[in-house]
Amino acid sequence: MALCTFNGRAYLGEQLASLLAQERRPDQIAIYDDGSVDGSWEFVQEWAQNAPLPVSVHRHAERMGYVKNFEAAVQALDTDLIFLCDQDDIWLPNKISLMAQEFEEHQDLLLLHTDARLVDAAAQDLGVSLFEALRLSDNERQAVLAGNALEILCRRNLVTGATAAFRRCLLEIALPFPTALVHDEWLAIASATCGRMSLLDTPTILYRQHANNALGMPLSKWRIRQLLGAPSGQFHKRYAARQGELMKQISKLSSMHAVEPPPFLPEMKKHVAFRSNLPTGNLKRIASIFSEWKSGRYHVFSNGIRSVARDILNR
Incomplete structure (x- = not known):
């Protein structure tokens, strides 16, 4: 699991607790901090020392930005499946087990992403799912499930990294990440070009929306745009x-x-x-x-x- 942090101390405790509460715990966690100044770096260092599973922590000497931070984090893992993890969400307990089962049942699957429940800064339900906020259409959904995701992705990105997991072999295709594209968008494009990606309609995280999201779905502005x-x-x-x-x-x-x-x-x-x-x-x-x-x-x-x-x- 690749977890990237930058000034996310306010929410890190809940996110990390949700990782340990998984029905199937992560085999390994790589945490990459991008120069936090709010205590996040010190917090993850202490947490890693007491975690009941292998955790490596790293800090960049200079700010890299979230795309290059994730690029570094995923390369630090040697697990067969790599889960992308944001610092401010809450994973539902069956996330890893549910998604891992999909990969086990579909050996041709390179990348999988899921729906999410949108919540506010206090983790209160906003009454809309991620796919609803994205206005994912039935035609788009069926195209992805039928293995024709690339044409949809060329129109717009549907993949939110915080809900995504992929096979490690995808890195042989996707590295290095292009600086002009967001990491989750690029991983989706790479998987759909050279293999198959898919989706699950089941929410697997509480996707927190707040003023400091690096990326997110601010509903008050989204519909107007x-x-x-x-x-x-x-x-x-x-x-x-x-x-x-x-x-x-x-x-x-x-x-x-x-x-x-x-x-x-x-x-x-x-x-x-x-x-x-x-x-x-x-x-x-x-x-x-x-x-x-x-x-x-x-x-x-x-x-x-x-x-x-x-x-x-x-x-």
Whole structure:
């Protein structure tokens, strides 16, 4: 299990207690601290000395950021399965046993992620699951379960690292982590390109939402962003950068590991090029968007009518 910390002392006690309360305890824990100044480092050092299982603790001399911190942590483990662990959540008691059983029953499975129950800073239920907050559709769910996750992941990331586990052999494919992508997103892309990833609808953690989340799902802002999103002009720059990086990395993985590149990649390139270079004139932009809509690519590679509305408004 790879646990990364940075100024998370307020919640570490509950998280670590939930790890020891697992029906099937971790075989090994690697804790990597990224320069905490709130007592987190001292706390995990003391906890590791008294833990009833092997725990290694490490601290970076300089801030690495959460992606590179996780990259270091996963490489410190020699277990067959690697679980990603955030510092501020609470694991439900059957998380490890449930997910390990899935890997045992499906030998071709490289990565598995699950639903979660969203809670506030005090661990009070917010009344919505992670998959509900992400608006995971039945079509997306069925595509992932059928082994066709890559096309979905190229549209948007569905994998939350705090709910994910993967086989150690995935590191042979995924290292080093690209700096332009979040670690959980990248591990999902790598597993779906060179193997199979899947999901479980069962919640396995209490996914805590609070003001200091490095990554999270702040519900009060999330719903407002769904249609309009980022300030005018910023979204398409980020969209082009992310999609360009994804296509580059997928092509690189396909070449390095002798797998067929996904057949949808040429159509995806057309759609990314279109959305990255929208006409500036209103009438011309609307006409071109309508033409792109008729091609079906908005539905496959973007978020359908929501993306059309964003592009018409030039947001």
